[in-house]
Amino acid sequence: MRGLFITFEGGEGAGKSTQARLLAEHLRACGHDVDLTREPGGTPGAEALRDFLLFGGHDLCARAEVLTHFAARADHVERRILPALERGRIVVCDRFADSTEAYQGYGLSHGNAGLLGMIGQLRALIPASPDLTFMLQVPPDIAHARLQQRGSTRADRYEAEDAAFHARVAAGFEAIARRDGARCHRIDASGEAQGVQQAIRAVLAPRLAGQGC
Template sequence: MSGLFITFEGGEGAGKSTQARLLADHLRALGLDVDLTREPGGTPGAEALRDFLLFGGHDLSPRAEVMAHFAARADHVDRRIAPALAAGKVVVCDRFTDSTEAYQGYGLGQGDPALLDMIARLRALIPAVPELTLVLQVSPAIAAARMAARGNGRTDRYEALDTAFHARVAAGFDAIARRDDTRCRRIDASAATVAVQDDIRAIVAPYLNRVANA
């Protein structure tokens, strides 16, 4: 793949969607061809699965929920991410496989080794690996305040879970970032939006030479 694949990860209220959008705008201003997308979602089929997973009122088993996320991801990669990378684009994705590990493996599954192993095996079947993952981290108090400030939008089933769940998710992201410290860069996202974006641009800059000269 000749493009550049960047993912944003982190718990609720970390500012991933905002920072992903700002980075995409910045890269477009530099003249790069950017595809900004999200998970679960990114294609019509994956968006339908997103609506079911986040708002469908289902009670899937942990294994079934993991497989549903990877079904959405497979369609997203096959129909959008892989073609964009093959065309030399920069793909900026709000969540990817790390979120499944953190939310389903550590959060809902409470670190169950069998479930984490299943996620790892399914990840190995996905033919797209981010070159850079930006893991945004904030304190529980900041995350809660930001979530409360979002207004009257729909609250998804993960946002509605208790603080213990969100603590496990945060611990999961931290474990992933420490394990994959070449790919993952942890970012203190508690600062002002502009300051966080400045930090992100400085981290991303060295990765741009290849796609800029392609």
């Protein structure tokens, strides 16, 4: 039986990594076989491309940047996600193709129709798509405060972008959520982590009816 593919999406400071981890821990405690992963990354080659994209300091043109994200994604899907799903595992992924559309298509390229069309074509070539996506939403002031609290001296290139960029990214995620409403579930992630996690579990529960938790 094919497994379940769950993704977490949202802007910086939305709590995606925390919520993905909490959900994976919950599902494992319920007896499910879970693979917790992330993008860009998830395989050695994709992790190397992640470091290049986020911290390499290279100014790629928009199309080259999109292609690099999809190169990492193709390796991740082929070597990790598809094998896990074929074994019946639940894959929980921190970001997937929606992030490329929101960040590169809307954030960096201001919704350029040609680039969005290219992203759509590349998505169609990837042989895996999420069954369920949680779109975590937080107001800009809360997101900013959370980023400040991280205390990391190594902010990636997207975290360092200005407020206008992050507003375009948020608008991109909202456009995706409206377009793919059957897959995407908006979650108010401005509260404390456990409360947000309960809202996520409530959405997921009907999908796992009779399978534990």
